[in-house]
Amino acid sequence: xxxxxxxxxxxxxxxxxxxxxxxxxxxxxxxxxxxxxxDMVITGLYDxxxxxxxxxxxxxxxxxxxxxxxxxxxxxxxxxxxxxxKVRGGIPIAAILANExxxxxxxxxxxxxxxxxxxxxxxxxxxxxxxxxxxxxxxxGALAIVMPPSxxxxxxxxxxxxxxxxxxxxxxxxxxxxxxxxxxxxxxxSKPAGQDVKFDLKYAAKMTLKGLPVLxxxxxxxxxxxxxxxxxxxxxxxSAVYAFLLPFLFYKELKPPVIKxxxxxxxxLTGQIFILIAASTVFSQALAMAQVPEMLKQALNGLSPLMFxxxxxxxLIIVGCFFDPTSAVLVLAPVVAPVAASLGIDLLHLGxxxxxxxxxxxxxxxxxxxxxxxxSIFKRRLEDIARAVPPFFVVFIIALIIITYFPQLxxxxxxxxxxx
Amino acid sequence: MVQxxxxxxxxxxxxxxxxxxxxxxxxxxAFINVVARYVFSRPxxxxxxxxxxxxxxxxxxxxxxxxxxxxxxxxxxxxRALGEKVRRAVDVLRCAVTVFLSGYLLYAGMVIVMxxxxxxxxxxxxxxxxxxxxxxxxxALACMIMARLVHPITDAPAAEVVGMKEDEGTCSGV
Amino acid sequence: xxxxxxSKGGTNDxxxxxxxxxxxxxxxxxxxxxxxxxxxxxxxxxxxxxEVQLYPSCQLGSNAQMLQGLQAGTIHGLxxxxxxxxxxxxxxxxxxxxxxxxxxxxATEMLNGPAxxxxxxxxxxxxxxxxxxxxxxxxxxxxxxxxxxxDSFKGKKVRIMGAKVLIDEINSWGGTGVPMDVPExxxxxxxxxxxxxxxxxxFFWMGKYYEVAKYIFYEPKGAEVTIFMMNKKWLEGxxxxxxxxxxxxxxxxxxxxxxxxxxLQQKALDDMKAAGVQVIEAxxxxxxxxxEASKVVHETFLxxxxxxxxxxxxxxxxxxx
Ligand code: NA
Ligand code: NA
Numbered sequence: 059x060x061x062x063x064x065x066x067x068x069x070x071x072x073x074x075x076x077x078x079x080x081x082x083x084x085x086x087x088x089x090x091x092x093x094x095x096x097d098m099v100i101t102g103l104y105d106x107x108x109x110x111x112x113x114x115x116x117x118x119x120x121x122x123x124x125x126x127x128x129x130x131x132x133x134x135x136x137x138x139x140x141x142x143x144k145v146r147g148g149i150p151i152a153a154i155l156a157n158e159x160x161x162x163x164x165x166x167x168x169x170x171x172x173x174x175x176x177x178x179x180x181x182x183x184x185x186x187x188x189x190x191x192x193x194x195x196x197x198x199g200a201l202a203i204v205m206p207p208s209x210x211x212x213x214x215x216x217x218x219x220x221x222x223x224x225x226x227x228x229x230x231x232x233x234x235x236x237x238x239x240x241x242x243x244x245x246x247x248s249k250p251a252g253q254d255v256k257f258d259l260k261y262a263a264k265m266t267l268k269g270l271p272v273l274x275x276x277x278x279x280x281x282x283x284x285x286x287x288x289x290x291x292x293x294x295x296x297s298a299v300y301a302f303l304l305p306f307l308f309y310k311e312l313k314p315p316v317i318k319x320x321x322x323x324x325x326x327l328t329g330q331i332f333i334l335i336a337a338s339t340v341f342s343q344a345l346a347m348a349q350v351p352e353m354l355k356q357a358l359n360g361l362s363p364l365m366f367x368x369x370x371x372x373x374l375i376i377v378g379c380f381f382d383p384t385s386a387v388l389v390l391a392p393v394v395a396p397v398a399a400s401l402g403i404d405l406l407h408l409g410x411x412x413x414x415x416x417x418x419x420x421x422x423x424x425x426x427x428x429x430x431x432x433x434s435i436f437k438r439r440l441e442d443i444a445r446a447v448p449p450f451f452v453v454f455i456i457a458l459i460i461i462t463y464f465p466q467l468x469x470x471x472x473x474x475x476x477x478x
Numbered sequence: 479m480v481q482x483x484x485x486x487x488x489x490x491x492x493x494x495x496x497x498x499x500x501x502x503x504x505x506x507x508a509f510i511n512v513v514a515r516y517v518f519s520r521p522x523x524x525x526x527x528x529x530x531x532x533x534x535x536x537x538x539x540x541x542x543x544x545x546x547x548x549x550x551x552x553x554x555x556x557x558r559a560l561g562e563k564v565r566r567a568v569d570v571l572r573c574a575v576t577v578f579l580s581g582y583l584l585y586a587g588m589v590i591v592m593x594x595x596x597x598x599x600x601x602x603x604x605x606x607x608x609x610x611x612x613x614x615x616x617x618a619l620a621c622m623i624m625a626r627l628v629h630p631i632t633d634a635p636a637a638e639v640v641g642m643k644e645d646e647g648t649c650s651g652v
Numbered sequence: 653x654x655x656x657x658x659s660k661g662g663t664n665d666x667x668x669x670x671x672x673x674x675x676x677x678x679x680x681x682x683x684x685x686x687x688x689x690x691x692x693x694x695x696x697x698x699x700x701x702x703e704v705q706l707y708p709s710c711q712l713g714s715n716a717q718m719l720q721g722l723q724a725g726t727i728h729g730l731x732x733x734x735x736x737x738x739x740x741x742x743x744x745x746x747x748x749x750x751x752x753x754x755x756x757x758x759a760t761e762m763l764n765g766p767a768x769x770x771x772x773x774x775x776x777x778x779x780x781x782x783x784x785x786x787x788x789x790x791x792x793x794x795x796x797x798x799x800x801x802x803d804s805f806k807g808k809k810v811r812i813m814g815a816k817v818l819i820d821e822i823n824s825w826g827g828t829g830v831p832m833d834v835p836e837x838x839x840x841x842x843x844x845x846x847x848x849x850x851x852x853x854x855f856f857w858m859g860k861y862y863e864v865a866k867y868i869f870y871e872p873k874g875a876e877v878t879i880f881m882m883n884k885k886w887l888e889g890x891x892x893x894x895x896x897x898x899x900x901x902x903x904x905x906x907x908x909x910x911x912x913x914x915x916l917q918q919k920a921l922d923d924m925k926a927a928g929v930q931v932i933e934a935x936x937x938x939x940x941x942x943x944e945a946s947k948v949v950h951e952t953f954l955x956x957x958x959x960x961x962x963x964x965x966x967x968x969x970x971x972x973x
Contacts, residue, residue, distance in 0.1 A: 073557025074572050075550035081579055096586040097724035098712075103583075103615055105717040108534050110526045110833060116501055116536065117508065215835070219710070223839040286843020288512055289836065295508035321498040328501070329540035330551050336537075339713075346711040347673075382551065425555060526831060590720070597723075597778065602738040602814045603831055 059348055062087040066341070076385050080337035087344040094347065099340050106339025107332050110291065111216055116328045117294025118165040118207050121301040123320040125164055128305035128312055130272055131173040134159055137269020140262035143255050147248030149185040150194060151241050153178045157198040158237050161205030162276035163297065165212075167420045171199025171428045172435055179436060186248060193446030196432045197454060198240060200417035203383065205233035207279060207293065210383050210413055213335065217342070217388060218395040220405045222290040223283050224472040228406045230280070231468030232414060236457040243453045271304055331384055338388035351396045363401050367462050370394065371415060378419020382427060386416055406472060407465040414461050418454050421447055483628050490542040490621060497539040504532045527603050531611055538614040542621025545576075548632045566631060573630045580619045580626075587616035669700070670894060674729035675707040675718050681858060682788050682913045683731045683878055684708045689905040690729075690880075697897045715814075716740070723779055725883045733788055734879050738815035743774055743960040744879070745815040746967065748791070749953060750872040750946040753971060756852075757910070759875035760787040764906065767970040770963040781882045783902035786909045789852025789917045791874035796847050796865045799932055802826060802941050811837060811849040813876075816956070818850065820949040821872065825942060834859075841865055852876045854913075857920035868924065868931045871942055 062083045069079030081099075088094045125131065135156045142148035142155075156174045164170060175195040182191040203210045206226035215222040266273075278300065279293045288296065305311040312320070345351065358366065377386050391412060398408045421428040423444040433440050460467070511525050544550050557568060595609035674690065676683045684706075691704035712718055712727060715736045721727040734747040746752070753759035762768065763785040772782045797804060805827035812818035812829040822829030827847075832840060840846045842864035849861065856862050880902050887895055925931060934942065954961055 069575075070553050071556055072568050072571075073552050073554045074568075074575065075552045077550060078572070078576060078579065081583075082575065085579065085582075094726050095724045096582070097590060098717075098721055098726045099583060100587050100590045100612075100615060101717045101720045102713060104534065104612055105713050107537050108530050108611075108714075108716075110530050111836060113504060113508065113529050113533050116533070117505055120501065120505060219835045221835055221839045223836070223843070283843075286839075286845065289840060289843070289845050292508060292512045295505050296512060298505050299509045321501060322494070325494055325497045325501055325536065325540045326544065326549065329497070329537060329544050330549065332537040333541060333544070334551060343712055346707065349705065351711075380553070385551065425553065593723075597740075600739045602816065603819060605739065605816070608739070 059087065059091065059350070062091065062344070062348075077333045077337040080334070080341040080389070084337065084340040084344040087348055088340075092344070092347050098343065098347075102340040102343050103336045106336040109216055111212065111222055112332075112335070114207075114212050114222065114291040114294040115165075115209055115331065116324055117291065117298045118209060118212075119327050120320065120324045121294065121298040122164040122166050122169045123323045124298065124301035124305065124312065125160075126169055126173055127316050127320055128301070129309055130163075130301065130305065131156070131160060131177050133269045133272045135174065135177045137266050137273055140258065140265050144251050144257045146250045147186075147241075147244040148251060149178075150182050150190070150244045150248065153182055153194065154198055154201075154237055154240050154244065157201045158205055158233060159273070159276060161202035161233060162207075162280060163301075164202055165207045165209040167199045167202045167417065168427045168431045169199075170202035171195055171420075172431045175199070175432060176435060189442070189446045190247070192432060192436070192438060192443050193448075193450045194240075194244075196421045196426075196428045196443055196447055197450035199428045199431070200420045200454070201233055201236060203417045203420070204229055204236060204410075204413055206230060206283075207290070207297075208413065209331070210387055210416060211409065212290070213331075213384065213387050214391050214409045214412055216335075217338075217391040218405060218409070220409055225406055225409045226280075226283055226290060227472040228410055228468055229413065230471055232410050232457075232461045235460055235467065236414070236454065239453050239457040239460075240450070243449070271308070275300055334385055334388055338385070338392075341389065342392040345393060351393055354393065354397050355400050358397055358401070361401065363403050364463070366398065366401050366403070367411060370398075370411060371458065371462060374412065374415035375418060375422070378416050378426075379422045380425055381419065382425075383416035383419055386419070387412060404465065404469065406469060410465070410468065411458075411462050414454075414458050418451070418458065422451065423447070479628065486624055486628055487543075487546055490546050490625065493539045493621065494543040497536045500532045500536040500539070504529055504536065527601050527606065531601070531606060534611060535614050538618035541618040542625055545622040546625035546629065548629070569631045572632075573626050576626045577623050580623045584616050584619040584623070587612070587619060591616060670698075670702045670890060672702055672704045672728045672898070673707060673712075673726075674704055674731070675712045675721075675727045676731040677708075677710045677715050677718065677736070679709040681854065682786065682909065682916060685912050686786050686878065686880070686905060686909045687729075687731055689908055690901055693901040693905055694898060697901060698894060702894055702897065722881060722883055725886050727883070728886050729783070729880065729882045731786075731878050731880050733813060734877050735813035735815040735818060737879075738817075741775065741778060742816070742957050743963060744771060745817050746771075746953070746960055746964055747875055747877050748813075748815050748817050749950055750817075750821045750874055751943045752950070752967075753875040755873055756787045756790055756875040756877060757914075758971075759877055760785050760910070762967070762970055763877065764903070767967055770966055774963065775881065776884060779884050781884045781887055781899075782879055783882050783899055784880045784906060786878040786880065786906065787913045788876040788878050789854050789913055790870070791850060791852060791876040792871065793848055793850050793869040794856045794861055794865050795867045795869055796841070796844070798867050798930070799869045799934070799938075801938060802945065808847040809845075811840070811846045813851060817949055817953050820952055821946060822850070824945045824948050837861065838864065852917065853924065854916045854920040857924055862924045862927060862929045866929055868921075868929055869934070870931055871934050871939065872946065 065086055066079045066083035069082055070076055085099060088098060089096060138155060139152040142152045145151060153174060157170055160170045160174055179191055179195060182194065206229045208229060211225045211229060212222055215225045275297060279297050282288045282293050283290060302312065395408060420426050423429065429440060429443050432443050507525060508529060557565065591609045591612045594612055599608040600606055601608065674687050676687055678684060687706050691706060694702050694704050712721060715732060718727060718730055719740050722730045734744045737744045747759060763771065775782050793810065802825060805825045808827040809830050810822045810827050811832045812822060814831045819829035830846060837849060838859060838861060841849060841861055848865060954964060
């Protein structure tokens with residue numbers, strides 16, 4: 059067992075692809091420790107991927123790709139920023155709102171950090187400071203994986219047999235809680251709007267009207283899932299088609315070479331994620347075979363749910379510093395979920411705690427995808443970005459504590475949707 | 479070697495394009511399914527199994543190109559900090575490990591494909607032969623082995639961190 | 653470490669401890685009860701020479717993967733409803749034909765007796781041993797709509813357990829049978845992506861599906877039977893006394909399993925009724941209509957599986973007598 063885990067860590071640290079580490083460790087545990095025929099590895103590679111609910115992943119990735127390559131974010135931002143010009147900290151607050159809304163359309167945090175950042179970085183740098191803007195855009199992008207739709211939630215739900223639709227709905231309020239915490243912080247540290255800034259009602263209304271077709275997408279996706287118009291998988295397909303047709307037909311964007319690029323990006327990302335899903339299926343089945351979840355259950359028996367969640371938060375924050383959320387959720391969720399269940403923790407609650415922690419990991423140094431996105435877009439030094447992040451990290455941690463210990467704040471939404 | 483690399487990449491790109499077509503078919507069929515439900519109030523029964531089969535093939539058909547272009551998710555921070563010589567040693571080790579693992583799995587995969595064929599195993603709803611469905615795994619493994627063999631040394635450590643190219647402004651990754 | 657030595661399943665010579673890995677897809681239901689009973693009896697009878705390791709809740713993969721694992725000998729025993737054997741061993745879904753067996757309890761009793769011999773020998777050709785059959789419950793419908801005639805099913809989507817005969821059954825009544833993963837069922841049902849599901853009352857009760865669908869239509873009263881399969885080669889490699897213990901135990905727990913399933917079904921029905929669920933019994937005419945419509949399912953089954961004819965005929969004869 060020890061060597062199995064050691065193989066995994068050595069492979070990953072040495073820079074071998076993560077799937078190689080997972081497969082190597084899985085094979086070692088199955089073939090050498092458990093002496094099980096190799097069949098299980100192959101059927102695991104097939105079965106881990108062959109799940110209907112997982113088809114939502116490429117759909118949402120494709121939708122995100124279309125949004126990234128069109129004027130979606132630009133139109134989104136312009137549709138409501140004119141309303142906030144007189145508010146203290148209005149411009150960065152608008153950026154947070156834009157991240158929330160973009161998050162409600164797209165499942166990927168780096169896409170949010172990059173797309174919204176590209177549009178709003180200059181204005182926020184001017185209204186506050188560049189350091190502030192760097193920290194804010196690196197961290198606020200993480201909202202996209204807490205606000206549904208979220209690829210990480212799909213992966214968590216599939217790995218633990220939770221309902222994707224219910225987990226999506228459970229994520230709405232936590233994303234708002236984080237947003238409120240961020241906005242409060244922004245309000246405190248920003249100066250009041252200058253006297254020379256004028257609010258123009260006519261202009262604001264015009265821009266909102268123009269942005270309406272874009273603003274409708276989150277309503278379709280989330281409202282559709284809430285009202286039961288379609289399943290999460292169908293919601294993915296609908297948003298991909300919408301994110302393509304709207305710019306293609308009405309904005310004259312997404313010319314054929316761009317479409318080709320979007321498809322290529324999506325197959326690449328899908329391939330990267332799904333080989334991990336396949337390999338982690340083999341790995342977690344190997345752990346199950348070696349009865350590791352059972353041992354963990356016994357080891358942690360008697361721990362109070364509060365203590366367990368605190369421990370989990372600490373572990374996940376550390377894991378988030380070094381790993382991308384995709385691998386982290388795939389490797390840890392199947393092991394942690396049975397333990398949490400035996401301690402009486404709601405699966406949706408656990409899923410949200412997982413998601414928020416790993417969202418924080420997106421912008422914690424040394425490794426965080428959002429940091430690199432911001433670095434490559436704005437050509438700033440990684441050290442400068444990392445130095446800008448801490449205040450926002452603290453805000454996220456405060457939100458995390460609220461979310462961890464007051465699940466009743468958000469679990470009512472999926473429950474209410476079920477009572478209709 | 480250069481010619482060989484070129485040809486291999488062309489083949490792998492072609493497989494990746496098939497993967498892209500499957501993506502479009504999959505998306506379109508899921509979308510049409512929603513429409514069919516509302517307009518004709520009758521979903522396709524076969525929709526789910528076909529989507530799953532397309533997904534499996536989509537995923538594995540793109541693996542060859544990913545391996546070839548060294549774009550698999552990896553944590554490359556320590557690797558990049560290593561000296562040139564140690565890096566090359568890690569490369570060779572990676573090549574050996576990947577080829578060994580994939581080769582072993584390729585063999586096992588063929589055994590399963592054959593067993594599924596002999597026993598006429600099929601999917602439940604549409605009765606699609608499982609051996610064909612499974613065939614994509616050995617195919618992908620073979621592609622990965624070839625890709626690794628023609629690139630025993632990773633030409634340039636592409637990934638800054640998990641799937642992110644340094645020079646790339648795009649927001650890939652999840 | 654010692655954990656490693658204990659779990660070596662490959663070696664089963666004389667003195668060493670034999671590990672038997674038993675899996676099932678479900679959680680907290682008759683099947684998990686049966687596997688726990690089995691573990692208790694086997695470990696006691698063998699004086700600890702056999703250790704039974706339990707893997708419920710799809711820990712070792714989906715139904716399809718577990719079936720492959722059973723064949724390969726990765727898993728030694730597998731409990732699952734015959735309705736999930738479609739595509740792997742379609743002949744066995746003869747059990748799931750609508751209006752074939754009068755009810756699940758009779759079906760289980762017959763399958764465990766001589767009438768099940770054909771079925772068992774068919775599995776043996778595929779390297780599996782059918783150690784025992786257990787009753788899961790009456791296969792009935794939980795619906796979001798009341799049923800008063802055949803027309804009620806028009807345009808309705810009902811989730812079935814996977815076997816083609818069950819898809820055909822719902823289709824023959826004018827609805828659409830759709831397979832779907834269990835984790836999505838609750839939301840799909842609540843949101844109207846499906847209009848109902850077909851399984852046993854205890855399944856509706858444990859999954860709390862009755863919270864979002866209020867009508868139980870007590871038809872076709874099909875046989876939801878669990879089959880306990882084992883890997884033949886592995887079993888034959890065991891010392892004969894251990895093999896006997898395993899096979900005996902699988903049969904021995906039968907009455908206890910039956911009692912548990914019956915009580916659970918009754919409790920489930922009582923609880924759901926108390927929660928406002930309406931249990932609809934079909935009128936004799938409607939039942940006759942449904943049965944008549946279902947004939948095409950039997951025909952299609954025999955056409956799809958020509959090798960099932962002898963099994964079908966012999967079972968039919970046994971049921972008739
Ligand atoms: Na999102
Ligand atoms: Na991080």
